[in-house]
Amino acid sequence: MKTLLLTKEEVASLISMKEVIDAVAQAYKAFNSEQVVQPDYIGIHLPPPRGEIDFKIGYCKTNELISMKASSGGFIDNPATHDVPNSMGTVLLFDARSCALICVMDGSLLTHLRTGASGAISVQVLARKNSRKITTIGTGNQARMQIRAIREVMDIEEIHAWSRNPDALCRYKVDIEREFGIPVIVANSKKEAVEQADILITTTRGTGSLVEAGWIRPGTHIIAIGTDQKGKQELDPAIFRHAKIVNDSISQCIEKGETWHPLNKGIIVKSDIHGEIGEILLGIKPGRESDEEITVFDSTGMAIQDNTTSEKIYRNALEINVGTFFGFL
Missing domain, CATH: 3.30.1780.10 (ornithine cyclodeaminase, domain 1)
Known part of the structure; x- marks a missing residue:
């Protein structure tokens, strides 16, 4: 053969x-x-x-x-x-x-393509239908891929972006505006960027809390991409206390995803996890149920x-x- x-x-x-x-x-x-x-x-x-x-x-x-x-x-x-x-x-x-x-x-x-697609799928079932503003914390290849995917399922009016690397942030703004014609607003701080978000995307290699709970507005949908192994972290675990938590794979996310951190600190228990995104797509569990909900999609990536x-x-x-x-x- x-x-x-x-x-x-x-x-x-x-x-x-x-x-x-x-x-x-x-x-x-x-x-x-x-x-x-x-x-x-x-x-x-x-x-x-x-x-x-x-x-x-x-x-x-x-x-x-x-x-x-x-x-x-x-x-x-x-x-x-x-x-x-x-x-x-x-x-x-x-x-x-x-x-x-x-x-x-x-x-x-x-890998970049299917990870980007995962964020877009979460937007379809977990973001508010009137979402128009996206914030990206991190401006590397995956931040770009998330935008490429999400624009297939919603109209993006503007993007707010933050990176600890000013040169990378500048390149991101130029690249996104040239490729898609979507205005990119360079934030002066993480807090400023996050407070603008209808949809917040984190795509860093962070090892500590980059996004604080007090910055998240009601109704925000969070796509947590960067944490896919122990030692990584992007979100304040307190964000999970009153959020609807959806995993790609619960068994993976409680071991090495963002969901591990609030579990480890006792902020949530396993039963507080709403479910897996496949269950929502199959109609077994509901997606977003109100415009006030904060939703978190923790994606560790699956074979x-x-x-x-x-x-x-x-x-x-x-x-x-x-x-x-x-x-x-």
Whole structure:
């Protein structure tokens, strides 16, 4: 048999953000319909100045595909020392009926795409319908991807942004305004930015509270992206005290997501978590129920998102004959 090889450029050409949003919604619903086998991911932390590499594996019964993604990050010396990016990713797709390897594709863009899509899906079910202003705390690649995804599901009138790096903040403003024509207002402080938000997005590598509870207005929807392992934190745990808390995976979020912090401090108990986003998409649990609610979507990322998104990329490649086939034998 032959295996399809897809480069980063080919992956980028094979899927639209709307298709990614649909694929991630499919993943969430499959996860909460007992159609997914998803072992805990394995991570290896390497000695500084190197970073980490993670392996995420998922089996989706509805598409009969097994995916395995290897993704690395934090290798700050890579560009200068090894002439490769400081973060990389690769996805392997296996036909679950035979376990034959059917596709190898670049996974670095896929991770950014499906993470952006997760925020957009949360907006659809947890943000106020009249939301127009977005605040981003952090201005890196994922902050940009969140905007690309969210603009598919709502009209964004303006973006307020804060970063501890003034140069990065300036580049973000230029890039977003050039790509989307949406005005970006550079905030003088985190507090100033957060107080403007209908939707607040945190996408940093923070290790402490960046957003205080007193800054959050009633009705705000918070998309917590940056905290995906122990040691990371972006939100004041007190925010969770009176918020509707939705996780992508409760088991992951209470171990290494933003939700861990209020649990650890005794501010909430596990039963205070409203549910998982797949349950809302399936109609098992309600989404936003009033314009005054503060809602928090804690997303740690799941292998099944990689699975359904990479399947769509693979099917599109076959349909329009993109990529290179190779064989090990």
